[in-house]
Amino acid sequence: MYAEDDLIPISALSQYTYCPRRAGLIFVERQWADNVFTVQGKHVHERAHRPEATNARDRHVVRGLYLSSARLGLFGVADVVEFPNHDPITDVTIVEYKRGKLTPRRKIEYEVQLCAQAICLEETLHLQLERGCLFFALSHRRVEVAFTAELRELVAYAAQKMHEMMQTSAVPRPQLGPKCRGCSLRTLCLPELSAGRNAATYLQRIIKDDNPVPSQSRKTGKQA
Numbered sequence: 001m002y003a004e005d006d007l008i009p010i011s012a013l014s015q016y017t018y019c020p021r022r023a024g025l026i027f028v029e030r031q032w033a034d035n036v037f038t039v040q041g042k043h044v045h046e047r048a049h050r051p052e053a054t055n056a057r058d059r060h061v062v063r064g065l066y067l068s069s070a071r072l073g074l075f076g077v078a079d080v081v082e083f084p085n086h087d088p089i090t091d092v093t094i095v096e097y098k099r100g101k102l103t104p105r106r107k108i109e110y111e112v113q114l115c116a117q118a119i120c121l122e123e124t125l126h127l128q129l130e131r132g133c134l135f136f137a138l139s140h141r142r143v144e145v146a147f148t149a150e151l152r153e154l155v156a157y158a159a160q161k162m163h164e165m166m167q168t169s170a171v172p173r174p175q176l177g178p179k180c181r182g183c184s185l186r187t188l189c190l191p192e193l194s195a196g197r198n199a200a201t202y203l204q205r206i207i208k209d210d211n212p213v214p215s216q217s218r219k220t221g222k223q224a
Helices: 011-019 019-025 036-050 106-127 149-168 177-181 201-208
Strands: 053-056 059-069 076-083 093-098 131-136 141-146
Touching: 011 019, 011 106, 011 149, 019 149, 059 106, 076 201, 093 106, 093 201, 106 131, 106 141
Parallel strands: 093 131
Antiparallel strands: 053 059, 059 076, 076 093, 131 141
16 A cells, blocks of 8 residues: 555556656656647546536546556556446446547557556455446547456556656656657657767767868878
8 A cells, every 4th residue: 555645646557558758857857748649638638537426318427637646656547537426336437539530440548547547446445346448538529448357457567667657766768659740849859869868979970970080091191
């Protein structure tokens, strides 16, 4: 069990699943930079987090619900939680809003975040949730996510690794890949410069570029 002061944001698990270095830059080094995607995402969450409760047909909808888990050491806010109006409560649906649109590619980092929220809610209400939903704002569609044993294990693993990173302050080295292309922290991370090469090698290359060898015969040392 974790103490309240040791809780970390649920969003850290999503960031870690997407890129451990990105998670380290945000939550250990406290670095951040926006791009068009992060700004749009903030607007989507601001609308979803309005602290109000509404009724929709046979369900009671709660927005911006605070969540926590002492077992995994997590805290956060659920965008939307839908409770049935009947008792007992057996059909709760937790919904996480995303700015993008529904695509065939599985967004595992989104699923980890949603499942982590569900685990927190389960711990608070002493119930078991089988599935939740991701809502994509651009396509205005929901996709159902099953909270399988495999997904729950991924949540626990990401939580453990993030706690270790926070305790040691050890930010992973960059790994240049396709995900770097749309990352808002790319100019802070600089994966092209530091991935797979050390500072000395980089400096030697800069010096060589600034001081080109004159065209000459290497054997005689005479100018050509």
